[in-house]
Amino acid sequence: MFNKTVISFAISLALWSLLFGSVEIALGFLALLFVHEMGHFFAAKQKNLAVDPPVFTPIGAFIAMKELPASARDEAYMAFGGPLLGTIGAIVALVLGMVLGVPVLVQVSMYAFWLNLFNLIPLAPLDGGRISMAIDRRMWVIGAAVFAYFMFSFGMNGFNLLIGLFIGMQAYQDIQMRKNMAAVQPSYFDVGFNTRLGYAIAYLALGCSCCRWSHTRSGCRACWRAWVCNPGRFSEQPIAVLTRKEVRPCRFCSHSCSSRSS
Numbered sequence: 001m002f003n004k005t006v007i008s009f010a011i012s013l014a015l016w017s018l019l020f021g022s023v024e025i026a027l028g029f030l031a032l033l034f035v036h037e038m039g040h041f042f043a044a045k046q047k048n049l050a051v052d053p054p055v056f057t058p059i060g061a062f063i064a065m066k067e068l069p070a071s072a073r074d075e076a077y078m079a080f081g082g083p084l085l086g087t088i089g090a091i092v093a094l095v096l097g098m099v100l101g102v103p104v105l106v107q108v109s110m111y112a113f114w115l116n117l118f119n120l121i122p123l124a125p126l127d128g129g130r131i132s133m134a135i136d137r138r139m140w141v142i143g144a145a146v147f148a149y150f151m152f153s154f155g156m157n158g159f160n161l162l163i164g165l166f167i168g169m170q171a172y173q174d175i176q177m178r179k180n181m182a183a184v185q186p187s188y189f190d191v192g193f194n195t196r197l198g199y200a201i202a203y204l205a206l207g208c209s210c211c212r213w214s215h216t217r218s219g220c221r222a223c224w225r226a227w228v229c230n231p232g233r234f235s236e237q238p239i240a241v242l243t244r245k246e247v248r249p250c251r252f253c254s255h256s257c258s259s260r261s262s
């Protein structure tokens, strides 16, 4: 049953190892991506939706649905499971990394917080887009702006451009599809006020948590001990590890870190 998961995981591990320049980090990142996907998997099972186990792709992972959810409410439930369990997994990695003193775990948790935050952008096919169907389906307008901001701040290398184009095209199709659905089957989007409010609060709370945990870290990108030894704080997207800008040597391992604002 999980054959495709294992094979696609192995291929992704090879690809992401090249991208991160580290097998350890790629392994940790993909493990936390797996936790995220299993969140969708369990949520779907709870709603009795037939789904396949997660399959990894070069730019992420997905769970194939064999049937459509019955309502925007069920769709949001399944979508919420991923970033919820994914964020819990990232918190576990962060705490373990700090308690056991394993820098790689701290670093991997940051990537995972970013992954979950990115996925919460209210633009389908991203999870946030599906959650927002149960809040207000027109939230994609905000989502499109936030998505553009994310892509802009990641920097436009080939890999990011590929992700941006891929998601952008799917988002366009999804917006058209929802428009039709709202006309043909408006009952799909019938969600009670309390449920809407509940999803809005849970969505904001999870988004703020991911943002808080992913955003500001102090210290070195090489040894990751600087949150102990270096009091200077700077915010930086983890992806920017790949495109170093400003030089700041670490007191611990004398590695030169980059920072966007220090």
Ligand SMILES: [Zn+2]
Residues within 6 Å of the ligand: 036, 037, 040, 082, 083, 119, 127
């Ligand atoms: Zn997801």
